[in-house]
Amino acid sequence: MNHTPSDAEQTSTAASAAPSVPEPRLRVDGLTVRFGGLTALDDVSFEVGRGEVVALIGPNGAGKTTVFNAISGLVRRAAGDMRIDGAPAPARPTGLVGRRVARTLQGLGLFDSMSVLENVLVPLEARSGAGGRGRRGDAAEQASGCLGRLGIAHLAAVPVAALPYPERKRVALARALVTDPDLLLLDEPAGGLGEEDIDTLAEVVREVAASGCSVLLVEHHVDFVMGVADRIVVLDFGRVIACGTPDEVRADPRVEEAYLGIEPAA
Numbered sequence: 001m002n003h004t005p006s007d008a009e010q011t012s013t014a015a016s017a018a019p020s021v022p023e024p025r026l027r028v029d030g031l032t033v034r035f036g037g038l039t040a041l042d043d044v045s046f047e048v049g050r051g052e053v054v055a056l057i058g059p060n061g062a063g064k065t066t067v068f069n070a071i072s073g074l075v076r077r078a079a080g081d082m083r084i085d086g087a088p089a090p091a092r093p094t095g096l097v098g099r100r101v102a103r104t105l106q107g108l109g110l111f112d113s114m115s116v117l118e119n120v121l122v123p124l125e126a127r128s129g130a131g132g133r134g135r136r137g138d139a140a141e142q143a144s145g146c147l148g149r150l151g152i153a154h155l156a157a158v159p160v161a162a163l164p165y166p167e168r169k170r171v172a173l174a175r176a177l178v179t180d181p182d183l184l185l186l187d188e189p190a191g192g193l194g195e196e197d198i199d200t201l202a203e204v205v206r207e208v209a210a211s212g213c214s215v216l217l218v219e220h221h222v223d224f225v226m227g228v229a230d231r232i233v234v235l236d237f238g239r240v241i242a243c244g245t246p247d248e249v250r251a252d253p254r255v256e257e258a259y260l261g262i263e264p265a266a
């Protein structure tokens, strides 16, 4: 007997034949965070794909750092779902262990009395616990390689306290990159840097993304963001007011009004 497939069967066959779409590296869906009576984030949704650079921009107090803190499990969500490679993001920071997520901090958070190399070894030693001799050797090699990648290998033995701010920022970036993360969260990476250092930073971010690592960055330096981001998410008063390519976001009158400081045309 001839069998003509029903619409439902056709749809089901088409669905099973369709190539599976990989999960985004990070999916934030309906994220809401409250501090007492203040709603710092209100139903925020966006994604970061694999090897994609996404920038979060917005005025002071818009909620950018709170997004990072929520992803890191440092603040409690009132609502929303967050997934890293399809698995729920942790509710506590310790839940990030083993998740291949690294973050830099606005305040850098370096150990000033320790050398550059010792600082960059910290996450590797934390990962391997006490570690055996062999693993310590591997870690030192890995850390030195990372310092070389960021052009600061010659500073390995220098105490961090003796370094000028731009070099300290490179150390903080090296400490995040040394664990070879799949998702890198950069909190104001260009802040306090001169033009030359910002150009170098942009190159590093592009290289990191080209290697498959996804980058989510919070940044006020608009030229850096426009040059390095594949997509930009604009927050204002805890809500997403625009999302798109740099050109799309630049042309959006809501963004000009809220953030870029240009009066929208009447």
Ligand SMILES: Nc1ncnc2c1ncn2[C@@H]1O[C@H](COP(=O)(O)OP(=O)(O)OP(=O)(O)O)[C@@H](O)[C@H]1O
Pocket: 035, 038, 040, 058, 059, 060, 061, 062, 063, 064, 065, 066, 067
């Ligand atoms: N731990 C906290 N307790 C109470 N309020 C907080 C806390 N953290 C942030 N906020 C408030 O939440 C809102 C969002 O702050 P957040 O630091 O995320 O903004 P931001 O966009 O990163 O700002 P900036 O660009 O100045 O760093 C602000 O009104 C801030 O005062």
